[in-house]
Amino acid sequence: MADLYHECGIVAVYHYGQENESPLVKDYGRNCVSQMIPRMLLDIQNRGQLAAGITTYKPNNHDLLLTHKNVGLVSEVFKMSRKEKYHKLMAQHCGPAAIGHTRYATCGKDDPSYAQPFERTHLEKRKWFAFGFNGQLANYGQLRDQIVSQGDFHLARETDTEILMHLISQEISLKSNISMKDLLWKISAHLDGAYNIAFMNACGDMFVSRDPQGFRPLCYADRDGFFAAASESVALSNLGFDSADIKDLAAGEAVIIEDGKLRVEEYRPAPRNSHCFFEWIYFANVCSRLDGxxxxxxxxxxxxxxxxxxxxxxxxxxxxxxxxxxxxxxxxxxxxxxxxxxxxxxxxxxxxxxxxxxxxxxxxxxxxxxxxxxxxxxxxxxxxxxxxxxxxxxxxxxxxxxxxxxxxxxxxxxxxxxxxxxxxxxxxxxxxxxxxxxxxxxxxxxxxxxxxxxxxxxxxxxxxxxxxxxxxxxxxxxxxxxxxxxxxxxEYPTQAGKQLYNLSLNASESCSNGSSPKENDSKRLVEGLAEPVLPPSE
The missing domain is CATH 3.40.50.2020 (Rossmann fold)
Structure with missing residues (x-):
């Protein structure tokens, strides 16, 4: 077996329907569907075993968003082997909506501050949000340098997830009442690579999105006002959704829940589909269906x-x-x-x-x-x-x-x-x-x-x-x-990927010739640096 690891998995749930309670949530109640998150993360534990976490929407609580995360397996982070502590934690995280994340790091350190979801608190509810991220930004280094060079910004972690948090925060601050679709349109203009996102703010708005090239899988289901999404279908079928309920989100699409209403929208046209073949061969749970x-x-x-x-x-x-x-x-x-x-x-x-x-x-x-x-x-x-x-x-x-x-x-x-x-x-x-x-x-x-x-x-x-x-x-x-x-x-489907590959080849050739790779090339490759690859901002 190969010693390969995936960059993460995301899940989300929302009982957004107010008319009646979905039979799928009878064991939890519409206001505690967040308690489904740990079992969903267990179903996609194959995607990351380093850390896990949950952010719950609690509309009637002092903490409108409440996050619990740590380093460890899902069962360890949620204390599932200790019944009393697990139930106490789940009681604290009782809410009508939540997002979850399980992590393996290709970028960043092995410590709790790198665990996801990332949460950004703010006095304005629309600026208070949390999100989980599955993928890797190939132009991370270049984005990081652009942000730091502005002088007024500081990045506390060496991870592309913090780059995303900065970009999201910036777009929300620039335009009041920006829609979820417009937010995705704006941030995606800066990104090169794979980036599936589960996002939720303190207003109760949520989106789950798949990047415009569809590198990583993402599926969702919606029945009787209850919505759930996950990196793999097995997490949804084990909640009780029928196969006919479970749909694959297309590249460049997002499921958006705003003002208690759900819609599926394309936020950016797909330049091409780039489904990762390795998902089927190696990474995904053998019980899953990916893109059908x-x-x-x-x-x-x-x-x-x-x-x-x-x-x-x-x-x-x-x-x-x-x-x-x-x-x-x-x-x-x-x-x-x-x-x-x-x-x-x-x-x-x-x-x-x-x-x-x-x-x-x-x-x-x-x-x-x-x-x-x-x-x-x-x-x-x-x-x-x-x-x-x-x-x-x-x-x-x-x-x-x-x-x-x-x-x-x-x-x-x-x-x-x-x-x-x-x-x-x-x-x-x-x-x-x-x-x-x-x-x-x-x-x-x-x-x-x-x-x-x-x-x-x-x-x-x-x-x-x-x-x-x-x-x-x-x-x-x-x-x-x-x-x-x-x-x-x-043959890489994005510009940053092509540039990083060329750096990797140069470093490899230097090694094969009996010399050390050029210092700058090695440094740039490890940190993910490349020449500017940002598409023009719309």
Missing amino acids: RSVYLTRKMLGEELAKQETESKENAIVVPVPDTAKAAAEGMAFEMGIPCLEGLMRHRALGRTFIEGEDREEKAKMKYIPLPEVLEGKKVFLVDDTIVRSTTMKVLVEQILSRGKAAEVHIRVACPPIMAPCFYGIDMPDVSDLFAPRFTNGQLDLTLEIEDRMAKHFNANSLRYLPVSSVAKAINIDESNLCQACLTG
């Missing part, structure tokens, strides 16, 4: 594509997935080939986020998975993984399957094309020089059998095969022109 496509069925089809290109003998062979996200692909491959799919590797359940983060990657990998010789001994093992990033984990797995598992052969099958470039849109992915595949390809995107054989020798495996890039769009059933596959092809 089942995550499970997509992964299963990727496995079937692996089977179709297989040339190795099936005699005495088994398919073994790397837990957990490769299971569906392994099942699809095994079914198509007509051989058993067995769990010859078990994840060490006691080693979660509490494992020492600074530990050596190889030692961590050795402890993370346990091979089962009862399953593996004497077998030809087709080892299916969802992707290979740095290669540390895969190298350890092959070694353990051969030595501890006593397998006869190991054939690595990757249900994804090779990762060739970093992500600047919300996935914590290494720089080019740290990626596995580019070490063998010299910039060549189409792998030859000779290249794959050299890769296999690196792992001491009998063979290695990747899926071709064309298999991704086929499995997801979306035209490749509507997918972001920049980490596979190096």
Whole structure:
């Protein structure tokens, strides 16, 4: 399994209808739907395990907006294992509307002040707001420098979320009674990258928005005056919404609730759709549907594509997935080939986020998975993984399957094309020089059998095969022109992404030539700096 992490997940709920109470909220009551937030965040915990939080709208309270957030898993932040403390916290956060957030950081530190939602208090209710953010601004560094250079502003945190807070605050201050749609129109003019937002102010207005290129998924449902939104559909279906109720928000669209009325509006036309293909392959909950496509069925089809290109003998062979996200692909491959799919590797359940983060990657990998010789001994093992990033984990797995598992052969099958470039849109992915595949390809995107054989020798495996890039769009059933596959092809859909990639390539070339990267290039890459890329402000 790849050591990759996502940039976050957002959720929102609002019982905006005043005529009657939705049956979906009978266990909470219309004025306490905010208490649904922790269970929704649990459903999308896969998107971030560093921190979590909630902001509740409390129209009859001294604190019109009330925020609780901290570092930790959702269950830890909301004290869910301690019944009395959990119920006390939920009683405090009883309200008709709320937004929630679960975080993994690609930008910023591991401390409570970086947890979301971010809240900005103010004497004017329209200027008092909170929001959660899913994504990553590729032009963060340039925006940060523009803000700081104005002299009157100070940024307390090194995170693009604070950049968003500043831009939102500025637009609200510049125009009294600005509409939610106009607010989104204004701030989006400055942004390059992925940015799904859940926003709520002290007037009780709310919006959830998807960026104009639709990098990250966002869905919503509305029934009987009860609205809910989440990064993934599983959080909505588990609330009781039928599949027919759950809709995907289109790129550049927002669900807006103002004055007790809900509407869906396009706030900025989409220049192109850039759905991140990795959501289906790796990140999303396997129970979810993203933009109408089942995550499970997509992964299963990727496995079937692996089977179709297989040339190795099936005699005495088994398919073994790397837990957990490769299971569906392994099942699809095994079914198509007509051989058993067995769990010859078990994840060490006691080693979660509490494992020492600074530990050596190889030692961590050795402890993370346990091979089962009862399953593996004497077998030809087709080892299916969802992707290979740095290669540390895969190298350890092959070694353990051969030595501890006593397998006869190991054939690595990757249900994804090779990762060739970093992500600047919300996935914590290494720089080019740290990626596995580019070490063998010299910039060549189409792998030859000779290249794959050299890769296999690196792992001491009998063979290695990747899926071709064309298999991704086929499995997801979306035209490749509507997918972001920049980490596979190096073709970035935004200007800031292209510039950061060029910096990454320059740094990698400097390393390969035996010299250190240029100091300024390295600094600019790490901080996300680029030449000005702001579109003209309307």
